[in-house]
Amino acid sequence: MTEKMNIVEAINAALHDEMEENEDVIVYGEDVGEDGGVFRATKELQEEFGEERCFSSPLAESGIAGTAIGMSLYGFNPVVEMQFSGFSYLAFHQIKEHAARFRMRSRGDYTSPITVRAPYGGGINALEHHQESPETFFAHSKGIHTVIPSTPQDAYSLLRKSIQKEDPVMFLEPKKTYRAFKEEVDRDKKVELNDCRIAQEGNDLTLISWGAMIPLAEEAAEEVDADIEIIDVRTIQPNDYDEIVESIEKTGRAAILHEDSKTGGMGGDIAGKLQEDAILHMEAPVERITAPDVPYPLYTLEEEYMPDKDQVVNGIREVLEF
């Protein structure tokens, strides 16, 4: 049975279904209780499952992540919310140095199966620090999975899978597209982590992207007179990107689109992978279409900062015409 949902509804449904299925799943974070979260992703969970299992916590990101680790060591599966990914840096130490390392540190004796959710990325005219794209920080943290869904179906299926994982997961939610569109979501559909998704098949160029940039990638692909394959990376790390290499073997051309800035962005890693494994199949250099290497601006300049359709179209054309 399927049901039409947008991304935020799909996240709410995934949390609901996991809580129903496993009583050790608990949900907490700033304002997630009565308020249902500032984006309503945890809407009505407290009403249904009670304050013991869904509650608002003190305002302290490290405290939220660190206590979740402690609770996970004692048998819970906490799903905690960072109100905005730009504030997740306060919890970064707990996630990277503790959640990610308990298995290694104890030779598999302890694990910390927490899921940390955070609204991610820009494009909503929010305040400073509310629009960051910190995926590379988490991708660089070995021992955790960093997941960014781009569709309601993936948001639902990947979040359920993340909660079920015996590993910590950083689940970044593209908030620009939280309510942008709806699609049929099949609650029985299971999706594995660590794989890419072919969002659109094509033969002329592979456009690699994730999160809120996927709809932009699709729009841009329609504008150009070529057959574009779009790959939604969706698990940033660990991901061997072999699906991208396979695609390049077919298309011979690649462009990478992400809303994070260029230097240190994941586009560099993917380009490096293609250089190592697909160079002899490539007809053109890899193009990276990204934000510039400056801090995310206050919102009057947001549109100039984020990649737009023209930039993507131009980027694609450059690769096609090389």
Place this chain on the structure above:
Amino acid sequence: MREEVYSGSIQRIEVMGTDDDDDFPWVEEDEYRELYKQMVLARKFDEKAFSLQRRGEISTYAPHKGQEAAQIGAMFALDEDDWMAPSFRETAAFIARGAPLDKIFQRWMGDANGQAGLSEMNTLPVAIPVGTQNLHTAGIGMAMEKKGDENAVLGFTGDGSTSQGDFHESLNFSGVYNAHSIFFVQNNQYAISMPREKQTKSETIAQKALAYGIDGIQVDGNDILAVIKAVEEALEKARSGEPVLIEAETYRLEDHTTSDDSTRYRDEEEVEEWSKKDPLKRFKEYLKDHGIWTDELEEFEEEAENRIDEAAQKAIEMDDPDIEELFDYVYGDNPDLIEKQKEQWMEAQK
């Protein structure tokens, strides 16, 4: 108009040499002897680890000399189903918890396999970053309350960590959620070179509890009986959802680690003064004064040395971990990426 809206006070517990000692015996006679033996073992471990570091068998070691009463007393008070969360100077606590000596050496020798199997004794592996482990103590205590269990978790931390945000977040979360948590601060007077009075303007560390609505108490951390009493009282509260902060006043008689030279920041007289309060000497005198001392205890020093030597030798002779272990404990089910890299690294070794 002004009126007082809050006032608080902090009490200190001492036993040895005070009127309170009229309550003797505090524990069973054989338990007194067992406590002493654990202290001797811990002291011998420290000495051995030091010499192994000088010989290059251990890269860096953090000595606990002077803190045996605090650690062993605290662990004695715990039951088996209580949890322990260490920082990194808790070797004496691991010994008291029953962790195999050779495994403790193995971990200090840089092999995480020394920390395998700790879940059987409800004990977390060592955490090196300062103070961040307090949030795990808070979270475990929150989980105990949520599960309706009647046990508690004791987390060790140091005076330096009380400057960290995570320490304060831990106390705050614990108070709000009635966590079954005890935060046991070993105030050993120095955070590397930073003396306690420059670390915080608080008169005591224990009083920091009051700001979070939880109980705080100070204890003479070189008095093992006072430590046991403080932790037993705290356990009674923590097990029913009242978290406690204990400040155990003690002294690090050695350097911060084997890479440190404490003569640069503290004078000999101070160390000598505290040496007079060496918890091991004090306990030995106490046992003699109370007629608990035996020939067996007199001879235990040699036995302890032998046991420590054997354990150290066993750890030295252990094989290094296999290279594949680099890849085996990162994820539950290894993603393809890690499996492929594992193959590459294994292949490169041939």
